[in-house]
Amino acid sequence: MTQKCKVAIVGSTGYGGVELIRFLYLHPHVEITSVISSSTSGVSIAEGFPHLTGIVDQKLDGIDIVKMAEEVDLVFTATPSGVSTKLVPQLIDAGLKVIDLSGDFRLTDGAEYEAWYKHSPAEDIYLDQAVYGLSEIYGENAAGASFISNPGCYPTATLLGLIPAIKAGLIDHRSIIIDAKSGVSGAGRGASLSFHYPEMNENFKAYKVNKHQHIPEIEQVLSDQAGEPVTVTFTTHLVPMTRGIMSTMYAPLKGEYTDQDFIDVYKQYYENRSFVRIREKGIWPATKEVFASNYCDIGFAVDKRTGRVTIISVIDNIVKGAAGQAIQNLNLMMGWDEQTGLNFLPVYP
Ligand SMILES: NC(=O)C1=CN([C@@H]2O[C@H](COP(=O)(O)OP(=O)(O)OC[C@H]3O[C@@H](n4cnc5c(N)ncnc54)[C@H](OP(=O)(O)O)[C@@H]3O)[C@@H](O)[C@H]2O)C=CC1
Numbered sequence: 001m002t003q004k005c006k007v008a009i010v011g012s013t014g015y016g017g018v019e020l021i022r023f024l025y026l027h028p029h030v031e032i033t034s035v036i037s038s039s040t041s042g043v044s045i046a047e048g049f050p051h052l053t054g055i056v057d058q059k060l061d062g063i064d065i066v067k068m069a070e071e072v073d074l075v076f077t078a079t080p081s082g083v084s085t086k087l088v089p090q091l092i093d094a095g096l097k098v099i100d101l102s103g104d105f106r107l108t109d110g111a112e113y114e115a116w117y118k119h120s121p122a123e124d125i126y127l128d129q130a131v132y133g134l135s136e137i138y139g140e141n142a143a144g145a146s147f148i149s150n151p152g153c154y155p156t157a158t159l160l161g162l163i164p165a166i167k168a169g170l171i172d173h174r175s176i177i178i179d180a181k182s183g184v185s186g187a188g189r190g191a192s193l194s195f196h197y198p199e200m201n202e203n204f205k206a207y208k209v210n211k212h213q214h215i216p217e218i219e220q221v222l223s224d225q226a227g228e229p230v231t232v233t234f235t236t237h238l239v240p241m242t243r244g245i246m247s248t249m250y251a252p253l254k255g256e257y258t259d260q261d262f263i264d265v266y267k268q269y270y271e272n273r274s275f276v277r278i279r280e281k282g283i284w285p286a287t288k289e290v291f292a293s294n295y296c297d298i299g300f301a302v303d304k305r306t307g308r309v310t311i312i313s314v315i316d317n318i319v320k321g322a323a324g325q326a327i328q329n330l331n332l333m334m335g336w337d338e339q340t341g342l343n344f345l346p347v348y349p
């Protein structure tokens with residue numbers, strides 16, 4: 001029998017971390033060896049998360065790089081941006097494989113990172129080692145990699161929705177507008193006034209307009225795919241729901257294309273990629289239809305009158321936008337079927 005891959009989760013008490021536990025608990029090739037917290041240790045993780053009672057009730061460990069290097073093969077870092085920049089290099093230097101869920105290693109240019117994230121960047125030698133893990137686009141790079149930088153939640157929904165149309169020359173990539181909305185869990189578990197129930201409930205608000213830290217990540221990948229610099233208009237909104245992202249994208253058509261042309265191009269592009277589902281004409285995706293799953297569902301509406309297409313892409317921000325894609329990346333890294341441990345239907349209703 002082959003040995004299981006032993007993993008530790010740093011940031012296990014956050015939304016991304018606890019979602020990693022939900023999936024990894026059932027993963028046939030993985031053993032969760034250590035659940036780590038920087039603020040609490042020695043108590044069962046189930047004390048803070050009673051839904052884990054009797055199933056995952058390991059004691060929380062502190063951060064001990066030497067112990068991790070002795071006991072585990074790979075570390076998931078589900079830590080806030082600015083934390084991974086310092087932690088991940090220590091893990092890499094200790095010989096550990098790493099999958100980082102934060103934004104700290106997604107941008108190839110440290111100066112860009114500093115400008116948008118307002119933290120000092122990681123050193124170039126570590127930025128250069130990071131493999132950007134947008135699985136359906138760069139999955140081949142993940143095979144055999146030892147350090148993966150997991151994409152952002154908004155970029156995942158947006159890029160999966162735009163890239164096939166750009167690659168096939170269906171849309172003009174020079175004036176794309178992206179209108180994106182997220183459930184509140186996207187902001188993590190930490191409390192703050194903006195996410196306080198009376199501020200959020202029955203409210204719908206735009207935030208970080210033209211300043212969102214995912215703008216350079218989206219532009220970096222679109223520029224790579226288009227072969228020339230691409231800029232986008234990107235506006236994020238907070239929706240009073242727990243999970244889910246909808247990214248609605250508007251782009252000029254480069255010819256007289258129909259909904260069916262988009263459907264055919266996308267189905268071919270994502271052939272054999274089981275986590276992207278293309279909707280038939282007029283059936284646009286909703287966040288509930290991917291809830292708690294690793295799917296990204298995409299639908300189209302060509303408008304002949306304006307010469308534009310509207311592309312609608314939905315994901316669950318904590319799954320395909322974070323923990324699910326991180327596990328998909330683990331599967332690709334290790335040469336396992338990418339669906340391993342992730343093959344669940346969405347929770348509906
Ligand atoms: N939520 C989402 O939908 C998505 C999140 N992400 C990214 O994933 C990462 C985790 O997000 P999320 O789980 O939502 O965030 P949370 O705020 O819910 O959790 C982050 C966890 O990090 C731990 N932490 C805080 N400071 C430190 C530190 N100095 N050293 C080690 N651990 C620390 C905390 O746990 P403790 O105090 O126990 O150590 C905390 O529970 C973030 O970078 C986020 O931007 C990416 C895509 C989507």
Ligand SMILES: CC(=O)N[C@@H](CCC(=O)OP(=O)(O)O)C(=O)O
Nearest residue numbers: 081102103152182183186187213
């Ligand atoms: C709803 C909400 O607040 N979402 C967060 C997503 C943050 C995130 O995932 O940050 P990194 O991927 O850059 O680390 C935001 O918009 O900032």
